[in-house]
């Protein structure tokens with residue numbers, strides 16, 4: 001099947017897709033749109049594609065990039081200035097977004113599994129509403145661009161960067177999620193230099209092997225670092241907005257290598273400084289994780305624990321370190337629980353495993369629920385994820401570290417023994 005066929009088949013079978021396309025199509029000159037993309041690379045690339053689409057209809061668009069995942073009612077109210085349409089991209093498919101339809105027309109473009117109830121009034125294009133579908137919001141935005149006939153090499157490139165950063169594709173190991181297959185097969189033929197395997201320093205995406213990478217992985221890591229990765233790991237203030245501007249200003253070219261890509265950027269000096277700072281922090285992390293302790297086991301799975309203060313890039317570096325632990329443990333499955341006390345006092349638990357009995361997403365969401373039961377602040381405190389990768393954060397909810405640890409270890413104890 002060609003990608004064009006995949007898009008027309010999806011248009012016929014997914015009412016949300018069709019409605020999203022109609023909504024964008026109905027925009028005309030004079031219409032005003034407010035766009036909220038998530039501040040990670042997938043959200044930013046999806047945002048850049050959606051901006052292009054909206055402008056192609058003659059409407060104007062204002063993009064607001066917030067350092068949060070869920071869009072709160074307060075954030076919407078503070079930013080809404082009479083726009084007719086609000087587009088929420090890669091910021092979850094969340095039941096209470098329906099309440100926002102009393103303020104404006106709401107269009108949700110997303111790929112995360114829905115949470116906190118159903119959306120019945122807002123328009124939603126998210127293939128995961130029916131059943132969990134691995135993809136990225138950049139790919140969803142690209143499907144809309146294709147349906148509207150405005151996809152080009154820049155939108156292709158943006159979609160690929162978002163797909164890579166959200167793990168929907170792993171060109172260095174030839175993994176492609178089912179939903180992205182037709183798009184990727186054509187991109188592979190069109191942009192061979194982006195996805196060719198090269199011998200270079202492994203990026204944060206080289207988790208399962210460390211021998212080869214690709215230019216797309218390098219660019220994905222670059223924007224991950226520049227944006228703060230949705231974790232606000234900043235070296236400069238408001239780096240997420242800066243990353244979005246650099247991304248939009250960067251014209252796509254068939255770069256030969258990473259140096260060629262970096263030489264094409266609009267902000268060479270600042271982006272280079274940020275990236276070098278990251279490189280230093282990253283190289284320190286692997287040895288820092290050597291101070292982790294083995295806490296216990298769940299079946300055949302060994303559980304490692306780390307705690308630190310202001311440890312940037314902890315979840316990504318932890319994903320890489322896992323395989324180091326696994327090797328040292330003679331190939332046993334590993335769960336790695338990392339804890340970071342963030343600069344503002346928030347506690348961040350990050351969970352990664354190579355597989356095994358512990359369901360990390362459940363552990364993260366149960367920890368979050370226990371924290372919310374005591375401290376309220378639902379949405380500020382949040383937690384959840386997949387069986388092998390999950391996060392739990394207290395952010396500005398004022399949870400003392402010692403309490404967060406007590407609540408977490410109670411849960412872990414129950415889960416291990418349970």
Ligand SMILES: [Mn+2]
Nearest residue numbers: 042090137166
């Ligand atoms: Mn995403």
